Amino acid sequence: MFWIIIALLIFIFQIATILIVEFRQPSKTVAWLLILFIFPIIGFVMYYFLAREFQRRRTVRKRSVVAEEMRLQALMRCRIVHRPGDMNNKQFNTQERFFGLLQSMTLSPITGCNETVVLTNALAAYRAILGSIEKARHHIHVEFYTIRDDKIGRRLKEALIRKAKQGVEVRLIYDGVGSLELGGQYIRELNEAGVETHCFLTPRLAFFEKRMNYRNHRKIVVVDGLAGFFGGINIGDEYLGGNPKLGFWRDTHMKVEGDAVYFLQDVFMRDWWFTTKQRLTGPEYLPEHNCKGNEQVQIVSSGPNSSEDAILECVFSAISVAKTRIYITTPYFIPDNSVLMGLRTAALSGLDVRIIIPDVSDSKLVLYASLSYVAEMLAAGVRIYRYKKGFIHAKVLIVDDLIASVGSANLDMRSFFSNFxxxxxxxxxxxxxxxxxxxxxxxxxxxxxxxxxxxxxxRWQKSAEVVARMLSPLL
Incomplete structure (x- = not known):
């Protein structure tokens, strides 16, 4: 009886700890309690090492000091949009509140001198990225969640080695979990050629610092501070249809030249400092550009070390101001309550709300979690489509003819709260x-x-969806 009471008290202590620490996120609390009930001791150990809150204030303060000088230089060289009336899109004349939200993101304002190219699918993206790398004269900055040692991975490696031997500064950041299968030989060959490579939170470091749950999901390439690439595409043959289980891989990437590249550079330099504690400074990283375009672009980054959930705020605000349509493409549809309510309310109000999700997925658990939201969406009038041609991995949001968002963030709670x-x-x-x-x-x-x-x-699928839905805040 004594040991039963001790075990019960320990279990109550574990429950109380999770309730106290996670009281701000009820859905996350439920997910961890479910794991705890299934695995009483192991679940709490998992929670201790995986769920620690990222140390926001101290990290934010250090990072802002490190990059402030360079960011101010970028602001001085950019054509910044300060008023709704200065937007090329005249729909912003009646969107003062939404514009105010976008303008409040002072780390990356709306820039006015840009040229952009939509890169539909990996073949176009890889051609553009490798072509730009070949033209590099001073530096190449590369950051990916996943890099594989396969055909396209080796093409990237060879291109970076070739440029490093020509005297170009080449820097590479890869995520410790996303690139877990990347072999040491791949990295050694890069290092021996003069490429600086660093792993963002290696699994061992992340485990002992209790940050395993926080991953760098960004995909950035900046060449000479003049051309930038970002979106949903990593480096791997599966993005070219090389995975027989997934087949054709549908994705979206972007190329930008002009002011916005400065802020892609800013994000990379902050990540470089976070990973290496090396500060990159100098006008050569923010060169004068000859962009003749007048497209307006804003770069928005977010992460667990930020005091704001910038991407979630942008998504929610865009949904809330929609007047006619909301089109979403996402491989993982696990929205938080605010986005879920925004989409339901928009559809019930008569707006054309459409969501494309995969028919086949690279994660069964995440797919079931996504499907758990379908019935309530359909009941509210949201139109849901399952992509049949292969696997759709694009992350796109289009609201009216007002705004579009493309990037690395899925419409899920991991992207909103845990990933960079x-x-x-x-x-x-x-x-x-x-x-x-x-x-x-x-x-x-x-x-x-x-x-x-x-x-x-x-019924078995409905049951799987229930379990996946409860665990979805952690997926």
């Missing part, structure tokens, strides 16, 4: 038209779900 992410916001008619055309093509390659048919799915 980066999105670009686009406001000009030409870019929105290209993204809209891509969206319509994706709908043609998808099958629309209907509530009556979806409700007939097997």
């Amino acid at each position: 992410e980066l999105n670009g916001l686009f406001f000009d008619e030409r870019t929105l038209k290209v993204l809209d055309d891509d969206y319509k093509k994706d709908m043609e390659d998808s099958e629309e779900l209907h509530l009556s048919a979806f409700q007939q799915r097997p």
Whole structure:
């Protein structure tokens, strides 16, 4: 009896700890309690090492001091948009409140002198990235969540080695978990050629610092401070359709030249300092550009070390100001309550709300979690499509003819709260038209779900969705 009482007290202590620490995020609390009930001791050990709150204040203060001088230089060289009336998109004349939210993100304002290219799928993205790398004269900055030692991974390695031997500064950041399978030989060959490589939170370091849950999910390439690339595409043959289980891989990446590249550079330099404690300074990293375009672009980054959830705030605000349509493409649909309510309310109000999700997925658990939201979305009038041509990995949001978002962040709680992410916001008619055309093509390659048919799915699948939904805040 004595040991039973001791075990019970320990269990109560574990429950109380989770309730006290996670009281701000009830859904996350439920997920950890479920794990704790299934694995009483192991669950708490997992919680201790995986769920520690990132040390925000101290890290934010250090990072801001390190990069402040360079960011001020970037602001001085940019054409910054300060008023809704200065936007090329005249719909902002009636969007003072939304514009105010975007303008409040002082680390990366709306820039006015840019040229952009939508890179639909990996083949176009890899060609553009490798082509830009070949033209590099001073530096190449590369940051990916996943890099694989396969055909395209070796092409990237060879290109970086070639440029390093030509005297170009080459720096590479890769995530410790996302690139877990990347062999040491790959990195050694880069280092021997003069490429500086660093792993963002190696699994061992992340485990003992209790930061395993926080990953760098960004995908950034900056060449000479003049051309920048970002979006949803990592480095791996599967993005070219090389995974037989997933087949054709549908994705979206962006190329930008002009003012916005300075802020892509700023994010990379902050991540470089975080990873290496080396400060990158000098005008050569923020060179004068000859961009003739007038497209307006805003780079938005977020992460667990930030005092703001910038990407979530942008997504929620964009949904809340929609007047006619909200189009979303996401491989992982696990929204927080605010986004979920925003989408339901928009659809119930008569807006055209559409969401494209995969039919096949690289994660069954995440797919079931996504499907757990489908019935309530359909009941509210949201139109849901499952992509049939292969696996859709693009992360795109289009609201009216007002704004589009493309980047690395999925519409899930991991991207909103746990990952280091980066999105670009686009406001000009030409870019929105290209993204809209891509969206319509994706709908043609998808099958629309209907509530009556979806409700007939097997009981085992419904049960799997329930479990996955409870665990979804941790996925």
